[in-house]
Amino acid sequence: MRYGAAVLACLVVVGSLPVSVAGASVNASISNVEVTPSSPAPGETVTFDTTVRNLENSDAPLEINDIAVRRAGGRGITEYDRVSNLGSISPGSTLEVPLTASFDSAGSKDLRVIVYGRDRGTGENVELRYPVKLNVQERHPQVDVMANDSVAGVESTGEVTVANGLDTRITNVEVVVEGDGVEMTRSRTVESSVAEDESATAPFRFRPSSAGQHTLTATVSYTIAGDISRTTTRTIVIESDPLRNSVELDTTAVGSGTDRGLRVAVSNGANAPITDVIVSAASENASFQRVLLETVPASTTRQVRLNATMDEPRADVTVTADYELGTETEQTTAETTLRSVPGTIDLTGLDVLRQGGRLQISGSASNTGSTDADSVLVSVVDTESVTPATPNRDYFVGTVPASDFVSFDVYARTEGNVSSVPLEVTYLVDDTRKRQTFDVDIDGLGGVTQQQSQDADGGGGSQNSMLPVFVAGGLALLVVVAVLVRRYRRGDDDIEV
Incomplete structure (x- = not known):
């Protein structure tokens, strides 16, 4: 019989010595029973390859009537398989016969392989037995x-x-x-x-x-x-x-000028992914691209941009997301308004103050548009009667965000009868240079006083006559300090005092 290495699963034990019964002229035995598999599982078919040998010293053939595999011991007879009418075995020859069986339950199985034959020389019955012990275990990966x-x-x-x-x-x-x-x-x-x-x-x-x-x-x-x-x-x-549907859209206007669009956030609050998501927008005053998202997992947000082509400065927009949720087609919408008012600079809060022979013009560069204005510069326009003056002939405001303002002040000198000072404002909107001119009214500067020095012989006492001198000197000192401060801040080297 074939033995494998020692295994934990199952172990087959068969008799190590053949059982032989010799009649008057027949000497035969079951020389081997090979069991496959050696470690069967319940319900698995087990094959018992039985080899029957008629020894060379026999004087007659052995006729094989039946070979069976049975349970050994116990009450009653349990036979698992039987093969009949197998012919005869001549002296010195062997016969190999497979028997099969399966076992419904795990455990140790005590079996016998039995050969029922007849001595062809004497006519007597011959019975050969071979013990087989089999351990069946429920063992799988x-x-x-x-x-x-x-x-x-x-x-x-x-x-x-x-x-x-x-x-x-x-x-x-x-x-x-x-x-x-x-x-x-x-x-x-x-x-x-x-x-x-x-x-x-x-x-x-x-x-x-x-x-x-x-x-x-x-x-x-x-x-x-x-x-x-x-x-x-x-x-x-x-x-x-159960399937829960909860998808929301959140929109934000992006871009400026002609490059306007909507940023749309698709938030999937459902308990399953949404797929084949088509995000689109519709308006009477604008057209939009649409965007496809293959999937948005549950509890996840994806953002897309819908570029817009606007026919009017304002467009009322309906944003739509069509998507698949499970086996159903669903839709959700959101309403928004998109405006395309480019950045526009206006001068507000103007104030004019006369300082000696100069005018200080202060105010705010206010952006009344919905996009940023960049590189904003406020300058005094040089004319026959108006001359830009230090310390600020012009003032670089920089960027003025949409709906915001930045303060400025510039200086000018006038000659003759002048009622207004022209200011020029230049700035960039959507990479386009804009230029505007504003006339600042300087009439009615009532309340703005000029300091004049009085003659020393004007009849005042010495204390009174010295007071205007001190006042004038103080004012001059203040002017010098102010100019120096502005020079330091504005970097203008041409300072007139």
Whole structure:
């Protein structure tokens, strides 16, 4: 008989000595019973390859009537297999006969292989016996089934792990997953082999038909050495949630001038991914591109930009998202207004103050548009009667954001009868240079006083006559300090005092 290495799973023990019964002229025995597989599982077919030998010193053939495999001992007779009418064995010849059996339960099996024959020389009956001990154990590769959270009507995923803890390689491994109340969209995986102490993973996909509990059953079929096929199963219970739809849109105007658009945030608050998401917008006064998102996972936000072509400065817009949720087609909308008013600079809060022979003009460069104005510069226009003066002939304001303002002040000198001072404002909007001119009214500067020095012989006392001198000197000092400060701040080297 063939013995394998010592194994934990199953062990076959057969008699080490053949049992022989010799008639008057026949000397025969069961020389070997080879059991395959040596470590069977419950329900697995076991083959008993029986070799019957008629020894050379026999004087007559041995006629084989039956060969059977039976349970040894116990009450009653349990016979697993019998083969009949096998013919005769001449002296010095052998006969090999396979018998098969399977066992429904695990445990130790005490068996006998029995040959029923007849001595062709004497006509007497001959019976040969061979003991076989077989240990049947429920032993398969370990199978684990894992399914991700699932929602009714929505495809979900899972995987089957096959861990081979046997003492031999398994081959032709097939994993099939079936479900109760679920549609299997991927159910079968095949692996050529899994070595001992190694594992393989088989992914699957499924779609529950309804909310509630469902069963998933993984059946693993495989082959071990000797082309022995085995099958084992594992079943789990899953809980599928009802489908919940909750998708929102949030819009923000972006860009400036002709490059206007909408940034749309698609927030998926559903408990399943949304797919084939088409984001579009419609308006009577503007046209928009549309954008496709393949998928937005649950509890996730994706942003897209819809570029706009506007026919009017204002457009009332309806933004729409069409998408697939489970097996249903859904839609959600949002309303917004898109304006395209380019940045425009206006001079506001103007104030004119006369300082000696100069005019200080202060105010704010105010952006009354909806886009930023860049490189804003306020300058005094040089004319026959108006001359830009230090310390600020012009004032670089810089960037004025939409609906915001930045203060400035410039200086000018006038000659003759002048009622206004022209100021020029230049700035960039959407990379386009804009130029505007404003006339600042300087009539009615009432309340703006000029300091005049009085003659020393004007009749005042010495104390009174010295007071204007001190006042004038103080004012001059203040002017010098102010000019120096402005020079430091504005970097203008041409200072007139």
